[in-house]
Amino acid sequence: MASVVRITDLSHSGLQDYVGLTDVALRKVSEPERGLYIAESSKVIQRALNAGHIPRSVLIQEQWLSDIEPLVEQFTDCIIYVGSSELLEQLTGFDMHRGAMASMQRPELPSVAALLNGASRVVVLEDIVDHTNVGAIFRAVAGLGADAVLISPRCADPLYRRSVRVSMGTVLQVPWTRLPEWPEAREQLHDAGFHIAAMALSDDAISLRDFAQDQPEKVALVVGSEGDGLSRQALDACDSVVTIPMLHGVDSLNVASASAVALYALTD
Numbered sequence: 001m002a003s004v005v006r007i008t009d010l011s012h013s014g015l016q017d018y019v020g021l022t023d024v025a026l027r028k029v030s031e032p033e034r035g036l037y038i039a040e041s042s043k044v045i046q047r048a049l050n051a052g053h054i055p056r057s058v059l060i061q062e063q064w065l066s067d068i069e070p071l072v073e074q075f076t077d078c079i080i081y082v083g084s085s086e087l088l089e090q091l092t093g094f095d096m097h098r099g100a101m102a103s104m105q106r107p108e109l110p111s112v113a114a115l116l117n118g119a120s121r122v123v124v125l126e127d128i129v130d131h132t133n134v135g136a137i138f139r140a141v142a143g144l145g146a147d148a149v150l151i152s153p154r155c156a157d158p159l160y161r162r163s164v165r166v167s168m169g170t171v172l173q174v175p176w177t178r179l180p181e182w183p184e185a186r187e188q189l190h191d192a193g194f195h196i197a198a199m200a201l202s203d204d205a206i207s208l209r210d211f212a213q214d215q216p217e218k219v220a221l222v223v224g225s226e227g228d229g230l231s232r233q234a235l236d237a238c239d240s241v242v243t244i245p246m247l248h249g250v251d252s253l254n255v256a257s258a259s260a261v262a263l264y265a266l267t268d
């Protein structure tokens with residue numbers, strides 16, 4: 001069974017995974033390098049376990065022990081750290097009102113070819129740095145039936161805790177991996193038979209409605225960063241530019257909203 005350790009101070013070496021969780025710049029580097037990610041709330045922890053991920057440890061308040069202990073009891077190397085709300089806030093940097101968080105072993109990413117094998121609808125995220133948007137896009141992908149997500153080298157980490165939380169844990173069930181830079185990414189998508197469609201504003205863009213009515217068998221939908229949109233390299237790599245017609249002088253939607261609208265339109 002997982003062991004329970006009740007902590008009264010922060011001297012235990014196993015607590016290092018939870019130090020300063022509010023420092024985004026530090027953690028988006030340190031978490032991948034250390035081979036971990038943070039799953040927050042019992043629901044997300046359960047989804048991580050259902051996906052076959054391995055818990056390193058769990059951090060909770062005493063009142064949540066009976067809920068969490070059965071979830072991880074089979075993992076003999078897992079430690080459940082139990083502490084007061086004041087001590088856990090001192091450790092993590094915020095109030096743990098969601099009850100529990102777990103440090104999980106980060107799974108190895110699949111190759112692009114393996115991810116695309118058998119897929120027909122995928123979403124490509126280029127340089128999206130807002131973890132909330134990344135999580136929301138994963139939730140749309142899961143809910144609207146796309147097969148996978150591919151992210152650029154500079155895109156925010158889908159397994160950062162805010163992304164995981166906003167996605168309601170769907171980043172743990174949607175297959176994903178990182179693409180190389182353009183134009184190598186274009187070659188890999190084309191080798192798998194995908195038509196690459198950029199979501200962008202352009203004078204020669206195709207209306208999403210028209211594109212959906214005669215859509216290719218395999219579509220890779222590419223969406224760009226919150227401020228600048230898609231890069232010139234991405235636009236040059238795409239086979240079509242697709243836009244969502246807008247009203248009342250609004251030129252575009254938030255990237256997560258646009259992704260959801262496009263995926264719904266492309267649903268068979």
